[in-house]
Amino acid sequence: MIHILKIVTQRFALGLLTLFAISLIITFGVELLPGDLAEAILGQGATPETVKVFRTELGLDKPAHLRYLSWLYGMATGDMGVSLANKREISELIGIRLSNTIFLGGFAAAISIPLALFLGILAALYRNTLYDRVVNTFTLTSISFPEFFVAYILILFFAIKLGWFPGISNVSTNLSLGDKLYRSMLPAATLTLVVVAHMMRMTRAAIINLLASPYIEMVRLKGISPMKIILRHALPNALAPIVNVVAINLAYLVVGVVIVEVVFVYPGLGQLMVDSVSKRDIPVVQACSMIFASVYILLNLSADIISIVTNPRLLHPR
Amino acid sequence: MSAKFGILVVLIYSIVAIFAPFIAPYGEREILGRSFELWSDKYPLGTDNLGRDMLSRMIFGARNTIGLALSITILAFLLGSLTGMIAAALGGWVDQILSRIVDVLMSIPSLIFALLILSIFGTSVPYLIATITVIDATRVFRLARATAMNVVVMDYVEVARVRGEKLDWVIRKEILPNITAPLLAEFGLRFCFVFLFISALSFLGLGLQPPSADWGSMVRDNASLITFEDITPLLPAGAIALLTVAVNFIVDWLLHKSSGLKDVS
Numbered sequence A: 001m002i003h004i005l006k007i008v009t010q011r012f013a014l015g016l017l018t019l020f021a022i023s024l025i026i027t028f029g030v031e032l033l034p035g036d037l038a039e040a041i042l043g044q045g046a047t048p049e050t051v052k053v054f055r056t057e058l059g060l061d062k063p064a065h066l067r068y069l070s071w072l073y074g075m076a077t078g079d080m081g082v083s084l085a086n087k088r089e090i091s092e093l094i095g096i097r098l099s100n101t102i103f104l105g106g107f108a109a110a111i112s113i114p115l116a117l118f119l120g121i122l123a124a125l126y127r128n129t130l131y132d133r134v135v136n137t138f139t140l141t142s143i144s145f146p147e148f149f150v151a152y153i154l155i156l157f158f159a160i161k162l163g164w165f166p167g168i169s170n171v172s173t174n175l176s177l178g179d180k181l182y183r184s185m186l187p188a189a190t191l192t193l194v195v196v197a198h199m200m201r202m203t204r205a206a207i208i209n210l211l212a213s214p215y216i217e218m219v220r221l222k223g224i225s226p227m228k229i230i231l232r233h234a235l236p237n238a239l240a241p242i243v244n245v246v247a248i249n250l251a252y253l254v255v256g257v258v259i260v261e262v263v264f265v266y267p268g269l270g271q272l273m274v275d276s277v278s279k280r281d282i283p284v285v286q287a288c289s290m291i292f293a294s295v296y297i298l299l300n301l302s303a304d305i306i307s308i309v310t311n312p313r314l315l316h317p318r
Numbered sequence B: 001m002s003a004k005f006g007i008l009v010v011l012i013y014s015i016v017a018i019f020a021p022f023i024a025p026y027g028e029r030e031i032l033g034r035s036f037e038l039w040s041d042k043y044p045l046g047t048d049n050l051g052r053d054m055l056s057r058m059i060f061g062a063r064n065t066i067g068l069a070l071s072i073t074i075l076a077f078l079l080g081s082l083t084g085m086i087a088a089a090l091g092g093w094v095d096q097i098l099s100r101i102v103d104v105l106m107s108i109p110s111l112i113f114a115l116l117i118l119s120i121f122g123t124s125v126p127y128l129i130a131t132i133t134v135i136d137a138t139r140v141f142r143l144a145r146a147t148a149m150n151v152v153v154m155d156y157v158e159v160a161r162v163r164g165e166k167l168d169w170v171i172r173k174e175i176l177p178n179i180t181a182p183l184l185a186e187f188g189l190r191f192c193f194v195f196l197f198i199s200a201l202s203f204l205g206l207g208l209q210p211p212s213a214d215w216g217s218m219v220r221d222n223a224s225l226i227t228f229e230d231i232t233p234l235l236p237a238g239a240i241a242l243l244t245v246a247v248n249f250i251v252d253w254l255l256h257k258s259s260g261l262k263d264v265s
Helices: A002-032 A037-042 A048-058 A064-077 A090-125 A130-143 A147-161 A177-183 A185-211 A214-221 A226-263 A269-279 A282-309 B002-018 B054-090 B092-107 B110-121 B125-152 B155-162 B167-203 B215-228 B234-259
Strands: none
Touching: A002 A064, A002 A282, A002 B092, A002 B110, A037 A048, A064 A282, A090 A130, A090 A185, A090 A226, A090 A269, A090 A282, A130 A185, A130 B234, A147 A185, A147 A226, A147 B167, A147 B215, A147 B234, A177 A185, A185 A226, A214 A226, A226 A269, A226 A282, A226 B110, A226 B167, A269 A282, A269 B110, A282 B092, A282 B110, B002 B054, B002 B234, B054 B092, B054 B125, B054 B167, B054 B215, B054 B234, B092 B125, B110 B125, B110 B167, B125 B167, B155 B167, B167 B215, B167 B234, B215 B234
């Protein structure tokens, strides 16, 4: 137990260190600009006076390490500064959008994880049959599709031809849960299609790997049905790699959300970030990148820790 | 079977891309008629949001998008495999520093990293190329370092070192020939990744800037047509999908052939 605690603490410390390194990259990336941020944004035509005023406003007159510390403190306490484009508080801009993005990601995860497990187990059960081959080809294809292609195909069929779901997901806070789910159906379906393929393939591979091991052979010789072999004997042992893949795909969802939000005009964090990039609203982009990167790292970290904690060899060392 | 299909598709795409000016009926940036004209004999796929011929832009888009993706992949392979082999051959602190830098870069989601860099430097082609090259080179570095590590410990590399060969010789004549096969297989996958990545950025309006034709931005510019059940904006997206599927098929087949990899049944 002590042993496993030590590994987990180590991983956790490594994760924190990575977050620190990323916060450095995000803040000091701006320093790479020729001149500084104020000059870059105001452009060639700016008078020295305006540049100076702007510089004070951005806090660029203070030394870099102080700026970094105050930025980090602000990120931690929720005071992220003001947007350059409209002078609004960044935390105010981000607040609702972040919860919208988490809602969409959660919705997509709630559909895709059970679906992927179910399809993966079926594919392992009926491996090398027509079903398996069809599913395999389908997943290989859907992995290679750009997200926006999938999104527009869904819009074309379900929003325009059939008119079942709205093609634009203008979710707002005063909607009931049912309405929110209805409006975010198509973006969630797009994300599902994109991540299910990978999760399903890994589930299938994890189970099939186990099926070759001697203890499964023994169970098979006892005459137990294939379905029961997989559910009772193979699945529990395949759980660790599967959970790992699920966590990695959740991390992928966090990023995949950016493009899907833009297609469906979903009011989430990803759309805010893309808008801010084209306006070069750097404080907002920095705050968004930090949030996305943190979630991504935390999910990957938990994948790591789960696979350590569920590993019987580490749980019961000899 | 699927590999042959893949090769055929790649071949057609390359021909279209190379001979774009001869195949396209109109110029890339020529404004010909009204915007959003329907499919006709004059404009086989109609016109786009500014009244330019869709078909011609599709053809030039092949050239721009594939050309950009290919050159970025090649640059990333040069950078990534060179640093990867150096890290493996030298070991010690050089390896440590390079590996830790790559670890940190890889732990940032690539799209977020690209958006951050492009917002700082603005969206211009040189920065676009540099950013994606660095992102992609980290993945190549990992593979090159891992495979080169297996080669570095071989006796013949030690013999070469004892013989007094320089680092440059060890990398070029001892390591590189032995890791070419896995690197080549990876090249196809990396190309797909870069290709999809550029398309995604262009779709977000942050990739190749107008008036250059590019499949990602063509989808974005003409997306409003979908509301009228017009599938024209799906064509460039489909072109992207078809090429990635084709390359994936080829890579799949290559991997199966070279490793004898089979699912245990």
